[in-house]
Amino acid sequence: MERAGGGDRWRPPRGRHRLPAEVITRSQRDRLLEAAIRVVAAKGYGAMTIADLTHEAGVSRTTFYELFEDKEQCFLAAYDGAVEALVRRVLGAYESERSWPERATAGLSALLELLASEPELARLSLVDVGNAGPAAQRRYRNAIQRLTPLFEEGRDFAPGGRRLPANTSRMAIGGVTGLIADELVAGRAEQLPGLLSDVVFATLVPYIGPDAAAREVERLTR
Numbered sequence: 001m002e003r004a005g006g007g008d009r010w011r012p013p014r015g016r017h018r019l020p021a022e023v024i025t026r027s028q029r030d031r032l033l034e035a036a037i038r039v040v041a042a043k044g045y046g047a048m049t050i051a052d053l054t055h056e057a058g059v060s061r062t063t064f065y066e067l068f069e070d071k072e073q074c075f076l077a078a079y080d081g082a083v084e085a086l087v088r089r090v091l092g093a094y095e096s097e098r099s100w101p102e103r104a105t106a107g108l109s110a111l112l113e114l115l116a117s118e119p120e121l122a123r124l125s126l127v128d129v130g131n132a133g134p135a136a137q138r139r140y141r142n143a144i145q146r147l148t149p150l151f152e153e154g155r156d157f158a159p160g161g162r163r164l165p166a167n168t169s170r171m172a173i174g175g176v177t178g179l180i181a182d183e184l185v186a187g188r189a190e191q192l193p194g195l196l197s198d199v200v201f202a203t204l205v206p207y208i209g210p211d212a213a214a215r216e217v218e219r220l221t222r
Contacts, residue, residue: 025067028057028059028063028067029067029077031057031058031059032053032054032057032059032064032067032068032074033074033077033078033081034057034078035052035053035054035056035057036048036053036071036074036075036077036078036124037078037082037120037121037124038056038120039052039053039056040075040078040120040123040124040128041119041120041123041124041128044128044131045075045128045131045132045136046131048071048075049071050064050070050071053071053074072132072133072135072136075132075136076132076135076136076139078124079124079125079129079132079136079139080139082121082124082125083125083139083143083146085114085121086111086114086115086121086125086143087143087146087147089110089111089114090107090108090110090111090147090150091107091150092110093106093107093109093110094106094107094110094150099157100153100154100156100157101157101200101204101216101220102220103150103153104150104151104153104154104200104203104204105196105200105220105221107150108176108196108199108200108203109193109196111180112180112192112193112195112196112199113192113193115180115184115189115192116189116190116191116192116193119184119189119190122180122184122189122192123184123189125143126177126180126181126184127181127184127185144173144177147173148169148173151169151172151173151203152169154168154169154172154203154204154206154207155168155207157207157208158207158208159208160207164206164207168206168207169206171206172202172203172204172205172206172207175199175202175203175205175206176199176202176203178202179195179198179199179202180192180195180199183195196221197217197221200216200217200220200221201213201214201217204216204217
């Protein structure tokens with residue numbers, strides 16, 4: 001599910017038509033996934049109902065149950081699509097640079113820009129997922145693990161190298177996600193790109209310490 005760029009999804013025409021069944025099914029499924037993102041952003045996962053999803057997506061309850069077992073399965077599918085979009089954008093930006101500080105800064109900048117442009121997707125990915133039950137929380141941990149190697153490259157840049165504590169990357173990731181989540185909870189998603197210096201500092205400081213991290217941040221973001 002690719003949402004970057006926004007806009008309403010195409011819907012099949014009403015009445016008789018000759019569209020293939022798979023085209024109709026794909027459209028209905030995409031609409032339900034986008035409905036999950038919007039409804040969760042508006043009222044939270046716990047309060048979301050299947051009636052909310054079908055109304056928002058413009059499909060019948062029968063159609064919903066043909067595609068998903070329950071609201072949790074629909075939410076998880078929406079989350080998986082959101083994560084794919086985020087990871088793809090971050091990796092593309094990260095791999096466009098050579099040295100690790102520049103790579104990390106490019107990836108974080110791309111992440112902040114995308115989250116700012118898709119505040120509902122941002123909330124689902126980093127805030128609401130924590131309230132959606134054990135399966136969603138496992139999905140979140142798996143998503144973090146996919147990005148962990150990007151932080152682990154910091155060991156090759158740091159003076160301490162591979163002698164750094166094993167949880168160094170977790171410290172960096174926790175600092176970054178905490179800063180972003182605070183802004184999302186406060187309703188300031190559009191301001192996330194302005195957080196770049198802070199999240200770069202949070203990324204660098206566990207590896208090279210506060211003084212060197214501050215110097216790098218000034219160099220990288222000026």
